Amino acid sequence: MxxxxxxxxxxxxxxxxxxxxxxxxxxxxxxDPLTVATGASQSDVASPPSPVRQPRRWTALFGERQPPSPQTAPPQPAEEPQPPKAAKPPLSSLGYTLKGMVRDGASSWAIVGHPTGDRLLRVGDMLEPNVRVAIIDAQGLWVSRDDGDPELMAFPE
Known part of the structure; x- marks a missing residue:
């Protein structure tokens, strides 16, 4: 051993x-790093000229350096057809009634009644979650459910 x-x-x-x-x-x-840094030439230094030798080129162990390739987005799969959404219940089933409207030049407000109490609303206010006031005009209050088409809540007849 x-x-x-x-x-x-x-x-x-x-x-x-x-x-x-x-x-x-x-x-x-x-x-010599000193002569390279100061810019002195080989003739300025009192040493004999040495043959110029190219730096050693090592083989690429992990492959050659490549420029970055342009980013390509993967193709989007075709969207599967969805079943139609269930019909929304009528606005009257929510329990809200239009009681009145107030106009002041460019601004408009609507008074909406509900069993829990009356509310004063203007365009952009939320009546309930996912129920937004879209338009207030002479016909009544237009609300949009789930950012869909506006529906009219008119005065009771």
Whole structure:
């Protein structure tokens, strides 16, 4: 076992010496960073000219660098046909009645009655969740449910 350990030690020492020699060769042929930084030419420095050696080109281990490809969106799957939505119940089933309207030049308000109490509304106010006041005109109050088409809530006859 000692013989194998000694042999492995000698092999490792030989590899380290060889790597050190390769490093010394690389450093000896590399340009002086001081002359490159100051812009001094080889003739200004009192050293013999050395042959110009191209930097070592390593093979691409993980492939060549590629420019970024344009982003392409995956094709959208065709939307499946949906069954028609259930009909909405009539506005009268919500329990609201139009009691009156007030106009002041450009602004309009509507008074809406409900068993829980009366409310004063203007365009854009929410009557209930998903029920918005769309238009207030001479015919009555137009409300839009779920951002759909406006429906008329007229005065009771």
């Amino acid at each position: 000692r013989l194998i350990a000694g042999f492995c030690t000698l092999v490792c020492l030989g590899g380290a010496a060889w790597a050190g020699w390769q490093l010394a060769e690389e450093l000896r042929t590399a340009p």
